[in-house]
Amino acid sequence: MSRTALVIGIGAGDPSHVTLGAVDAMRAADALFVLEKATASSLTAMRQALVDRHAPGVRVVLVPDPPRDRSAEHGASQPDGAYAANVSSWHDARAAALAAAIVEHVPEGGSAGFLVWGDPSLYDSTLRVLDRVSAVIPLAPKVIPGITSVQALTAAHAILLNRVGEPIHITTGRRLHEDDGRNTVVMLDADCTFRETARPDDHVYWGAYLGTPDEILLDGAVGEVGELIARTRAEAREKHGWIMDVYLLRRP
Numbered sequence: 001m002s003r004t005a006l007v008i009g010i011g012a013g014d015p016s017h018v019t020l021g022a023v024d025a026m027r028a029a030d031a032l033f034v035l036e037k038a039t040a041s042s043l044t045a046m047r048q049a050l051v052d053r054h055a056p057g058v059r060v061v062l063v064p065d066p067p068r069d070r071s072a073e074h075g076a077s078q079p080d081g082a083y084a085a086n087v088s089s090w091h092d093a094r095a096a097a098l099a100a101a102i103v104e105h106v107p108e109g110g111s112a113g114f115l116v117w118g119d120p121s122l123y124d125s126t127l128r129v130l131d132r133v134s135a136v137i138p139l140a141p142k143v144i145p146g147i148t149s150v151q152a153l154t155a156a157h158a159i160l161l162n163r164v165g166e167p168i169h170i171t172t173g174r175r176l177h178e179d180d181g182r183n184t185v186v187m188l189d190a191d192c193t194f195r196e197t198a199r200p201d202d203h204v205y206w207g208a209y210l211g212t213p214d215e216i217l218l219d220g221a222v223g224e225v226g227e228l229i230a231r232t233r234a235e236a237r238e239k240h241g242w243i244m245d246v247y248l249l250r251r252p
C-alpha cells in the first residue's frame, strides 16, 4: 500500500504565516521529517518550535543531510552540466536517506510530513527528492502551499511585486548576470551580485531573516545603499553564523 507525502509549506520564518491547512497537515502526519543541515541548526529549531506549538506529540525525525560536494561550484568557468550532475547525485543520496527513515517511522497507508521552508514550489528540492524516493517506495505527494520569502520581502517593504502590466523575473545570484535587472527578485546570493550588474540608480529592496525577530530591511538606489547592504549582510552573517536574504531590483 502507498504512503502519502504531505509536503507542507511553513512560511519563511514568521510563525504567524503558517496556514490552517499546514497545521491540519502537521497533525495528520504519522511523523514529520526534516533534512538537517549541520550549518542550519537554528532553522531546525524553528521548525521544532512550530511542531511543538501546532502538532505537539507528532514525532519529528531528523535525517542528517548528506554532504554536498561544492568543490566544483566555485569559479566562473563552472559549466552548468557539472553543477547539475553534482546536485543530482546529492539528491540521490538524500532520497536514499529519506526512504530508509520513512519505512522505519511511517506505516504503509500512513502519511509522512515534510516541513518545507517558504513554499515547496520555489527553489526547494523536496518534491524532486520525493520523486526519487517514490522510485524506491510508493509515495503519493500532496502539497500544502506556504508563504514564500518573496512574499515576505514585498510585504515587509509594503510594495508590489510587479509594476502595472510588467513581468517579474525570479533568479539566483549565480544567474543574475544573464538578467536585464528591470524587475528581478534574486535569491540564494551570497555575493550581493547586484553590485556588479545593477546601474547606480536601480532601486534595490533587500531583506534578511524576514519574518523573524532578527529581520533587517534596507532599500534605496544601488549607488547609495549597495555597499551598506553588503557590509550589513557580512556583519549579520558573522553575528548569527548563517544568513538568508533576498532582494528585488527595479529599474526606474
Ligand SMILES: C[S@@+](CC[C@H](N)C(=O)[O-])C[C@H]1O[C@@H](n2cnc3c(N)ncnc32)[C@H](O)[C@@H]1O
Pocket (backbone or CB within 6 Å): 012, 013, 116, 117, 118, 119, 120, 121, 122, 123, 124, 147, 148, 149, 150, 152, 186, 187, 188, 189, 207, 208, 209, 210, 211, 212, 244, 245, 246
Ligand atoms: C533554498 S531557497 C528556499 C526558498 C523557499 N522555498 C521560499 O519559498 O521562500 C532559500 C533562499 O530563500 C530566501 N529566503 C528564505 N527565507 C528567507 C527569509 N526568512 N528571509 C530572507 N530570505 C529568505 C533566501 O534567498 C535563501 O537563500
